Amino acid sequence: MNIQSKVSRYSQEFDPPVRGDPITAERYISKEYMEAENKNLWPKVWHLGGLLAELEEPGDIVRHDFGKESVILVRQEDESIKAFYNTCPHRGNRLVLGEEASVPRIVCSYHSWTYDLDGTLSKVQDPDDFEGGNPCGKIHLSELRCETWGPFVFWCMDDDVAPLEEWLAPFPERLKGYGIDNWVRVLKLSCDAEFNWKIIRDNFNESYHLPTIHPELATFINDGLPDTLFEMYPSGHNSMWMKGHQATTRTDYHTTEVPAPLDEVAAAWGLDPAEFNGRTGDLREAIVAAKRKLGPERGFTNYENMTDQQLVDYFHCTLFPNLTLTMSPEQLQVLRTEPHPTDPEKCIFQHWCLYPPVEGMKEVVTPIGSVPLRHDEVARHSVYGDGVSLGFVADQDLSIGTSQQQGLNSRGFKGCHLPNQEKRIQRFHELLDDYVSGKLPEAGQ
Ligand code: FES
Ligand SMILES: [Fe+2]
Structure with a gap:
């Protein structure tokens, strides 16, 4: 066994x-x-555009701006959802200007061309003034592919990309036990940031920064490398399993007592933390047993289909190229960065938090504090650095972005030197290179 394989655990x-x-x-x-x-990557991948919960009634619309592009998701009369480019076929005016809308028809604010929800032009001024007669019924909004998975609605610009569930593989199967379909988004945070979108993708593709950027996580997430499992899938996505409800096994951390906040978690599940003195690592399994026993009566109906691992651990699912779903048994975090419309040295960071509905539970503790457990459509957008939190762990990740961007601009930077545990970063960039150079990787490569 070489040194690398002693410290890194790739499946x-x-x-x-x-x-x-x-x-x-x-x-x-x-x-x-x-x-x-913009030419070779973004049109060839699925993009998470919104939530089914935002599109309850026919005429409900969610807008998703991406770079210079803007896409609208529209709930149809027949309950299906269609995605259209947010541009008027008359002379190109953007049609939907708000983050969302609820309308019987889509009306352009310039010359009032009016479209049915299925994108068909249904009303124009002076319909007889067109070569070939009234254009109504003949002109349609430009449509994109639109598919759903769990609580999410995705869109894609390209007809040749695999269907959504196939493209997401293996996560639909791997995440089935969590039962996320009815989870509730209580937070929709975003900010403008002064670094390239890939800075944070790289950050999510490694756990090397946990001891240095997130030292306090070590008390309840085991970031010890031999206990962390990395997987890189043929689809280009990857994952990282970290043991939760367990302090780190890194050699520079020692504890004989169950540290905070795990002691409180133990007590909340009816366990006496003192009983685990000298064997704090055993708490994890005891929590599994307690959750199996007490979870259903406490309203955690989704525990039933979860594996033991899912009941206590953290499953970081990093989808190529820019979407991360961080799973714990009681929380799903959506984390991603999207490119700035024109400046490669800026991006938009987004953080959504979803929680399972639990009967009787009115509030949940989120990365920015307690909030009501109900669907919140209010988007909170800020500028990174203005003091608004994007969640305490996300703030820590974002804190390195600007200085890394600055350092990358130095003539002295000659390229990354990666340890074996950052192999997911290497793979990400090689896939990216394949896309941007126009040679899409074959499935399984
Ligand atoms: S640009 Fe939309 S109606 Fe003229
Ligand atoms: Fe991080």
């Missing part, structure tokens, strides 16, 4: 080779690389 089944392509600064700072992404 044998999901550990494809990497080529070792250099990861230089250009991809984080150049307009040319950004344009190549």
Whole structure:
């Protein structure tokens, strides 16, 4: 066994080779690389556009701006959902200007061309003034693919990309036990940030920064490398399993007593933390047993279909290229960065939090404090650095973004040097290179 395999745990089944392509600064700072992404990457992937819960009634609309593009998701009379480019076929005016809308028809604010919910032009001024006669019924909004998974609605610009569930593989199967379909989004946070979108993708593709950027997590998430499992899937997505309800097994951390906040968690599940003195690692299994016994009567009906791992651990699902779903048994965090419309050195960071509905539970503790357990459509957008929290762990991740972007601009930066445990970063960039250069990777490569 070599030194690398002693400290890094890649699942044998999901550990494809990497080529070792250099990861230089250009991809984080150049307009040319950004344009190549706009041409060859973003049109070829599925994008999470919104939630089914935001589109309850026919005429409910959610707008998703992405770079220079804008897409609207529209609930139809027949209950299906369609996605359209947010542009008027008359002379290109953007149709939906708010984050969301609820309308019987879509009316352009310029010359009032009016579209039915299915995108068909149904009313114009002076209909007889057109070569070939009244254009109503003949002109349609430009449509994109739209599919749903769990509580989410996705859109895709390309007809050749695999259907959504296939593209998401293996996560629909892996996440089935959590029962996320009816989870409730209580937070929709976002901010403008002064770094390239990939800075945070790289951050989510490694756990090397946990001891340094998130030291307090060590008391309840085991970030010890031998206990962390990395998997890289043929789809290009990857995951990281970390044991929860257990302090880190890193050699620089020692405790004989159950540390806070685990002591409170233990007590909340009817366990005496003192009984685990000297064997704090055993608490994790005891919590599994307590959750199995007490969970259903406390309203956690979703525990029933979860594996033991899912009941106590953290499952970080990082989807290529820019979507992360961080699962714990009582919380789903959606974390992603999207490119700025024109500046490669800026991005938009987004953080949504969803929770399982639990009968009788009125509030949930989120990364920014307690909030009511109900669907919240209010989007809270800020500018990073203005003091508004994006969640305490996310704030820590974002805190390195600007200075890393600055450092990448140095003539002295010659390219990344990655330890084996950051292999997911290497793979991400090699897939990205394949996309931007126009040679899409074959499935299974
Ligand atoms: S641009 Fe929309 S009606 Fe003229
Ligand atoms: Fe982090």
